Every structure is written in C-alpha cells, then in structure tokens.
Amino acid sequence: MSETALFRSVFSKDAAKPGQPRLRLMADDGSDTFRSVHRGAMSFAEGCFAGIRNPNSHEDGLPELPEHEALEQLAVFSVLARWVDTAALDAP
Secondary structure, three states: OOHHHHHHHHOOOOOOEOOEOEEEOOOOOOOHHHHHHHHHHHHHHHHHHHHHHHHHHHOOOOOOOOHHHHHHHHHHHHHHHHHHHHOEEEOO
8 A cells, every 4th residue: 555545544534444444633523623634634644755755765866955954854754753643543
C-alpha cells in the first residue's frame, strides 16, 4: 500500500472495518471540525510524502538541502508523527 493510500485509509472519516482501522484525532461528533481535521490530516500526510519525502528519496542529482531547509522539512514530518502518535485507534 502506498503512503497516500495508507493515510487516506487511516484518517478516513468512514467507520473502521475489519482490516481497516482508523486513527481519530478527535471524537467523531458529526461536526464540520471533525471532518475538517481528518481531511486536513489526509491532505497534509499526502503533501509530506509527495512534496518532501519522495523527491528527496527518488530523485538523483538534487542538490543537498541547506541545513535550515532540512530542519524545516523534519519539523513538518514531526507534526505528522505527533498526530499519528497521539491519535486514538478505532478498530472493530
């Protein structure tokens, strides 16, 4: 499973199913906030991998990042990691 498909699945607003657990950043209270937070987490994760991880991992010949840019990119992934770490697991 690609990282895009993985994060779309775990942050999906759909109910958990066997073999498809969800990560909940907040309780599903049916609010716009719940929908927004989880849509944002999916989009953020996809952007982290598509815009930072994949080019840095798969493109030969890219110049080495300046230290401050590398630290900024690490900070972005730190936010995503914290969300995953603090999310509640919703599994059937």
